[in-house]
Amino acid sequence: MLTSSLVLGATAGGLNTGDILFQLIMFLVLLALLKKYAWGPLMGIMKQREEHIAGEIDAAEKSRTEASKLLEEQRELLKQARTEAQGLIENAKKQGDIQRDEIIALARTESDRIRESAKLEIEMQKEQAVAAIREQVATLSVMIASKVIEKELSAADQEKLINDYIVEAGDGK
Amino acid sequence: MHHENPIVTFLGLNFNLANILMITIASAIVFLIAVLSTRRLAMKPAGAQNFIEWVMDFVKGIIKSSMDWKDGGRFHLLGLTLIMYIFVSNMLGLPFSVVYDNELWWKSPTADPVITLTLAVMVVALSHYYGVKLKGTAAYGKEFFKPFWFMFPIKIIEEFANTLTLGLRLYGNIYAGEILLGLIAGSLATGFGGHLAAIVPMLAWQGFSVFIGAIQAFIFTMLTMVYLAHKVSEDH
Numbered sequence: 173m174l175t176s177s178l179v180l181g182a183t184a185g186g187l188n189t190g191d192i193l194f195q196l197i198m199f200l201v202l203l204a205l206l207k208k209y210a211w212g213p214l215m216g217i218m219k220q221r222e223e224h225i226a227g228e229i230d231a232a233e234k235s236r237t238e239a240s241k242l243l244e245e246q247r248e249l250l251k252q253a254r255t256e257a258q259g260l261i262e263n264a265k266k267q268g269d270i271q272r273d274e275i276i277a278l279a280r281t282e283s284d285r286i287r288e289s290a291k292l293e294i295e296m297q298k299e300q301a302v303a304a305i306r307e308q309v310a311t312l313s314v315m316i317a318s319k320v321i322e323k324e325l326s327a328a329d330q331e332k333l334i335n336d337y338i339v340e341a342g343d344g345k
Numbered sequence: 346m347h348h349e350n351p352i353v354t355f356l357g358l359n360f361n362l363a364n365i366l367m368i369t370i371a372s373a374i375v376f377l378i379a380v381l382s383t384r385r386l387a388m389k390p391a392g393a394q395n396f397i398e399w400v401m402d403f404v405k406g407i408i409k410s411s412m413d414w415k416d417g418g419r420f421h422l423l424g425l426t427l428i429m430y431i432f433v434s435n436m437l438g439l440p441f442s443v444v445y446d447n448e449l450w451w452k453s454p455t456a457d458p459v460i461t462l463t464l465a466v467m468v469v470a471l472s473h474y475y476g477v478k479l480k481g482t483a484a485y486g487k488e489f490f491k492p493f494w495f496m497f498p499i500k501i502i503e504e505f506a507n508t509l510t511l512g513l514r515l516y517g518n519i520y521a522g523e524i525l526l527g528l529i530a531g532s533l534a535t536g537f538g539g540h541l542a543a544i545v546p547m548l549a550w551q552g553f554s555v556f557i558g559a560i561q562a563f564i565f566t567m568l569t570m571v572y573l574a575h576k577v578s579e580d581h
Binding site: 188189190196201 | 352355358359360361365368369372375380387388401422423425426430457459460467
């Protein structure tokens with residue numbers, strides 16, 4: 173009795189058809205209720221999260237490619253700027269060289285011109301000075317001569333002078 | 346260790362009031378757990394939502410291990426409800442049992458073969474329904490003659506065997522657990538020394554029963570999905 177009731181459990185005494193029906197209905201009702209109030213919203217939010225994550229990944233991917241594009245662009249720009257700067261420096265250097273040469277040449281011609289004019293000036297001054305001296309000498313000699321002439325020559329002296337000249341001339345031969 | 350059942354006949358059907366009560370309680374608990382865990386849904390899950398999402402992923406894993414998600418997605422809710430209902434049912438009989446007027450009122454509903462076989466028959470019936478629905482009647486019928494025509498009787502027996510083993514495995518495990526708990530509580534725990542001696546085996550067996558209950562809920566859901574996959578999937 174005990175064993176048979178243990179084996180058959182709660183069903184000893186006829187089949188509980190009501191239980192079968194109740195269990196079936198209850199389970200289906202539970203399934204429907206949970207679908208409406210729990211699983212539905214939960215699945216909705218999980219799907220939403222999935223989409224959100226997928227969207228975020230897409231956005232991240234997009235911004236990453238955009239960033240790398242920008243980086244490439246910036247790098248290009250930097251390179252361009254560097255070459256441009258190089259060119260500018262080169263140009264400036266060349267310009268400076270040219271300017272230096274020009275300035276030097278200008279200075280040289282200027283100095284030449286100044287030296288030339290200085291030489292001319294000196295020459296002129298010398299000429300003037302020489303002319304002035306010559307004039308001075310002439311007047312001085314005239315003055316000396318007149319001084320000498322002013323001194324009264326005595327007859328004896330005159331004679332003596334003449335003689336001397338004659339002697340001198342005779343000896344001179 | 347056997348108690349009478351409060352059976353009432355209504356409209357020619359026998360109702361075990363204890364089963365009715367426990368089925369209702371188990372369903373209510375499952376409903377409450379599910380609804381309370383999904384009250385405050387957020388994109389960033391917190392607290393109970395994490396738990397319920399874990400259960401969801403767990404069931405998804407069970408389904409994916411036996412069939413394509415393309416085919417099995419439709420059984421997600423069934424598996425989810427099944428595993429939670431059976432787990433809660435298995436747990437209900439563990440903490441105590443109520444006997445009133447020599448009639449057993451509080452127990453696991455799954456400790457009754459009628460209940461477990463009802464679930465098993467429902468699952469197998471569903472598998473046939475979906476087999477016909479998804480593959481067509483001809484392809485469904487041909488499955489019974491594969492790989493050889495003389496396998497037909499074996500295939501027919503298999504269907505009944507599947508149903509019986511699915512239901513009775515669950516019933517046997519839970520019923521045995523409750524019998525042993527009843528034996529420990531009723532026969533060993535008599536007098537002070539008996540109570541003292543009963544503590545350790547009681548603890549051990551209750552812990553084991555929690556384990557058994559969880560495993561059986563998992564196995565029931567797993568086998569449900571395997572049977573469904575047999576009928577639904579193309580490559581069998």
